[in-house]
Amino acid sequence: TPRTPSISVRCCPGRPATRGGGTLAHGGPGGEPGGVPHDARGAPLGSALDQARLGAALARLAATPVRRLLARPELPAGRALAARGLPQRTVEGFLRPLLSALLCDPGLTTSSRCADLALHAFARGRLCLPEGGADALPELLAAALPPGTVRTGVRVTAVAADRVTTAEHGELTCRGVLLATDARAAAELLPGLRVPAFHPVTVVHHAVPEPPLAEPALLLDADRRGPVAHTAVVSHVDPTRAPAGRVLVSSTVLGPPPDDLDRTVRAHLAALYGTPTDRWELLAAHHTREAVPAMPPPHDLRRPVRLLSGLYVCGDHRDTSTVQGALHSGRRAAHAALADLGVAPALKESPLPTAA
Incomplete structure (x- = not known):
C-alpha cells in the first residue's frame, strides 16, 4: 500500500504571534492515537485546564464504541458542539475549524452523528496522505487485475443488471453491474436515486521557494479571517508532489470561491503562515461545485x-x-x-x- 506519513494539526488564533500565530495543536493525528492536544502559546485552545479538558473529551470519544455514537440524539453538528461542556474558546478555536475541515462543511450543518464519527477517527488515528497522490490506490488495485480488465475513456449511457451500454463500444453483457460514481452521475444512469445537496470545495496549489513551515502540519484558520479553511506544505509529507527545487503548498477553500482567487488566497496565506507570499506561483486551482454530499440530520x-x-x-x-x-x-x-x-x-x- 502507499506510504502514508502522518500530519500534525495547527490552529491560527485571531492575533498573529510569531510565525503568523501558528499554534501547535496535536490531537490524535499529530501524536499517539487519543493523544492530548496542546497549545504552544496558549491560543486558541485556552488555558492548561481547557487543554486538559479537551484532551479528556477526545480520549473519551476515542474509547466510545461506534454503536454508542450512532445512538446519540441527532442534531446539526454546530448545535451539538455547544452541548459538549467545553469552553467556547476551545470549541470555536479548535473543534469548529477542525470539524469544518474534516467534513468540508463550514456551516457545520452536518449530522452530529457523522461529526462524532469524524472526531472519533481523528482522536484514534492520524491524518495522512497517500504517497504518489490520490491516484495511487486505484492504480494499485488496477495493477492487481488481469491485463485488459480496466477500460478508461469509455462513456456509459445506460446500465441494467445484465448489460452496460456505452457510446464507444455499444452494449456489453455481464452478470452484474456495480455503479461507482458521484451521486448526480448515479442518478442520471439510475433514475430514482436521491441527489443530495452538496458542499463546494476549491483546492489551490502553489509552488513556493522555501517551506513556510518546518514540519508536516495541517494549518487551520480558527478565526475564519479569509477564504482558506486549511492549508499544508504537502511536499513535507510527499516530496514527489513538489516541482523541482521548490515546495508545494496546497490550500482548501470551502464554499463559493472568492473573486480574484489567487490574490485573495495568497493574502490570507501570508497571514496564516506569517511570511510574504509574493513569490508564490499558482500551479492550479480546482473548483468542484458538487464536491461533497451534504449530510444534514437525519442522515x-x-x-x-x-x-x-x-x-x-x-x-x-x-x-x-x-x-x-x-x-x-x-x-x-x-x-x-x-x-x-x-x-x-x-x-x-x-x-x-x-x-x-
Whole structure:
C-alpha cells in the first residue's frame, strides 16, 4: 500500500504571534492515537485546564464504541458542539475549524452523528496522505487485475443488471453491474436515486521557494479571517508532489470561491503562515461545485447499495460523505455482489459503518 506519513494539526488564533500565530495543536493525528492536544502559546485552545479538558473529551470519544455514537440524539453538528461542556474558546478555536475541515462543511450543518464519527477517527488515528497522490490506490488495485480488465475513456449511457451500454463500444453483457460514481452521475444512469445537496470545495496549489513551515502540519484558520479553511506544505509529507527545487503548498477553500482567487488566497496565506507570499506561483486551482454530499440530520449512514440482484451502487452518497465512507460503501456493494454470485468474501464486513 502507499506510504502514508502522518500530519500534525495547527490552529491560527485571531492575533498573529510569531510565525503568523501558528499554534501547535496535536490531537490524535499529530501524536499517539487519543493523544492530548496542546497549545504552544496558549491560543486558541485556552488555558492548561481547557487543554486538559479537551484532551479528556477526545480520549473519551476515542474509547466510545461506534454503536454508542450512532445512538446519540441527532442534531446539526454546530448545535451539538455547544452541548459538549467545553469552553467556547476551545470549541470555536479548535473543534469548529477542525470539524469544518474534516467534513468540508463550514456551516457545520452536518449530522452530529457523522461529526462524532469524524472526531472519533481523528482522536484514534492520524491524518495522512497517500504517497504518489490520490491516484495511487486505484492504480494499485488496477495493477492487481488481469491485463485488459480496466477500460478508461469509455462513456456509459445506460446500465441494467445484465448489460452496460456505452457510446464507444455499444452494449456489453455481464452478470452484474456495480455503479461507482458521484451521486448526480448515479442518478442520471439510475433514475430514482436521491441527489443530495452538496458542499463546494476549491483546492489551490502553489509552488513556493522555501517551506513556510518546518514540519508536516495541517494549518487551520480558527478565526475564519479569509477564504482558506486549511492549508499544508504537502511536499513535507510527499516530496514527489513538489516541482523541482521548490515546495508545494496546497490550500482548501470551502464554499463559493472568492473573486480574484489567487490574490485573495495568497493574502490570507501570508497571514496564516506569517511570511510574504509574493513569490508564490499558482500551479492550479480546482473548483468542484458538487464536491461533497451534504449530510444534514437525519442522515442515513447506510443507504442501500444493492438495488436488485445484479445491480449495485456505491459512493460517498451511500454512507458518510468522506473517502472512508466511499470505500466502506464499495466494500458493502462488493460483498452484496459476491453474495448474489455465490462467492464467499475473503474478509467479513464490519457490523457498523467506519468513521468519517
